[in-house]
Amino acid sequence: MKISLIGSGAWSMALASHLARKGAEVTVWAHSEEEARRLEKERSLPAFEGIIFPKSIRYTNDKEMAVSGAALIVFAVASPFTRKTAESFAPFIPCGSKVLTVTKGIEEDSLKTQAMILTEILPGAVIGALSGPTHAEEVVLGLPTTIVSASEDREMAEFVQDVFISDAFRVYTTPDILGVELGGSLKNVIALAAGMADGMGYGDNIKAALITRGIHEIAGLAIKMGARAETLQGLSGIGDLIVTCASVHSRNRKAGILIGQGMSMKEACSEVGQIVEGVYSAKAALALSTKYEAPLPITEEVNAVLFENKDPKQAFADLMLRDRKMENNFRPEDLPECWRHDSSR
Ligand SMILES: NC(=O)c1ccc[n+]([C@@H]2O[C@H](COP(=O)([O-])OP(=O)(O)OC[C@H]3O[C@@H](n4cnc5c(N)ncnc54)[C@H](O)[C@@H]3O)[C@@H](O)[C@H]2O)c1
The missing domain is CATH 3.40.50.720 (NAD(P)-binding Rossmann-like Domain)
Structure with a gap:
């Protein structure tokens, strides 16, 4: 064949x-x-x-x-x-x-x-x-x-x-081809953030946070676009995100490390020497976030670092101090009474 x-x-x-x-x-x-x-x-x-x-x-x-x-x-x-x-x-x-x-x-x-x-x-x-x-x-x-x-x-x-x-x-x-493709593409942007964290000498705690909050934001957008939640919990969702955020082979993470160490996006991409696809998908992800009204906080900060020269340290500080919120978006009917009302935190 x-x-x-x-x-x-x-x-x-x-x-x-x-x-x-x-x-x-x-x-x-x-x-x-x-x-x-x-x-x-x-x-x-x-x-x-x-x-x-x-x-x-x-x-x-x-x-x-x-x-x-x-x-x-x-x-x-x-x-x-x-x-x-x-x-x-x-x-x-x-x-x-x-x-x-x-x-x-x-x-x-x-x-x-x-x-x-x-x-x-x-x-x-x-x-x-x-x-x-x-x-x-x-x-x-x-x-x-x-x-x-x-x-x-x-x-x-x-x-x-x-x-x-x-x-x-x-x-x-x-x-679910849409879910598979969105998981595979959007994780590259989170891998850039994971690399930046490594490049700045941050630890395992933030890596775990980027992976779990990363899949949360990817799934939020993908589901609004018509993908299945299960796909994002699978190999091409959380699986791909784990490998790309942790592996020495990931070129998106490599580029992120160099940016975290002080290089500009262009310098980092040229040092990696291969196409860093997260850089291309970052802008597209942001446009999809606006179109589908799905917040992508990590992706937003990655865009600011890549295209507006924002200091990665400031980007991470802004992520840590963004509006307070509950971890998950439970349905109100699944919550105890005192948790049902939107307290805007
Ligand atoms: N490398 C991996 O581990 C891996 C794993 C899974 C998926 N992928 C995906 O596979 C895709 C390719 O990645 P790669 O690692 O092979 O990249 P690579 O940088 O090694 O190869 C780039 C590819 O682009 C082609 N190319 C370059 N310039 C071109 C041009 N002007 N016109 C047409 N084609 C041109 C090359 O022939 C080559 O196939 C990416 O989307 C990547 O995300 C890569």
Whole structure:
């Protein structure tokens, strides 16, 4: 079975290696001819020191050749390139094709998720998303990983599950593609905050707070947009948030650490050297927060630090001293009488 991966970054190559080890016929499209030739020759990426990819993987820069005859087409380019790349592939993707996104991010102008962009550009395709707490550095080594295959089309979600599942890569399914994509995209913004806290020398207490309050604000927005609460409590919600806020592999956290240590957003992104998608999703998240009237206090402060040069120390102080409130939004009828009235605290 031919599987085509569009993009040749860390995540694409980790998935390509996994699929090749499973025996699939894998073709990777690189966005330059030069990179396709380099990959063919060296079978490696700087992100994975000492790792050589399986010999069976093919590389090309030819779009038609990349996707022709593919049983599954996987879009794995960084989110700012998804629209342009999908548009350039559209003439070669026949109606009815199965198209999967493994990219995380919300488009700044349209506020669309990756699957929404692909649905707009490829209206005849069957679309799915695969997302969860998954660092490429571990998947490429075959370390145990879990992930969620999401599609409104059950056959598609289960097809993707069949294609990817192995004893080292457990794949769950869900129809809640919106919840899966929002969890995967919005957590990158919280990871920037977690990194800033680390960079300023803050401790485990604030990390735990950012994870729990972070999922609270992500879920608040996602549910208003139509996602299921259970999804945000799952692998692509709290699971992905935990891994990204705690891991040494997270580039959003890395960028946050540098900002916490005094760099500007631009300096930090250039030091990380890869696309820091939380920076792109931060603005989009704020616009969604306004549109859906869902407060995102952590995301708001991250935006102020990234785009208004606010001192991260001040941002955290402002978060700590924001309006007093109850931890959870219980329904009034579930509360003891003396707790029912809004005391504005
Ligand atoms: N790295 C991980 O551990 C991981 C895990 C899960 C999901 N993801 C998601 O996968 C996506 C890609 O991440 P990555 O780690 O592979 O990033 P990367 O920086 O390693 O790769 C960037 C990707 O963008 C493509 N690209 C760069 N410039 C381009 C251009 N001008 N036109 C078209 N394509 C271009 C490259 O081919 C490559 O596929 C991101 O959305 C990320 O959130 C990454």
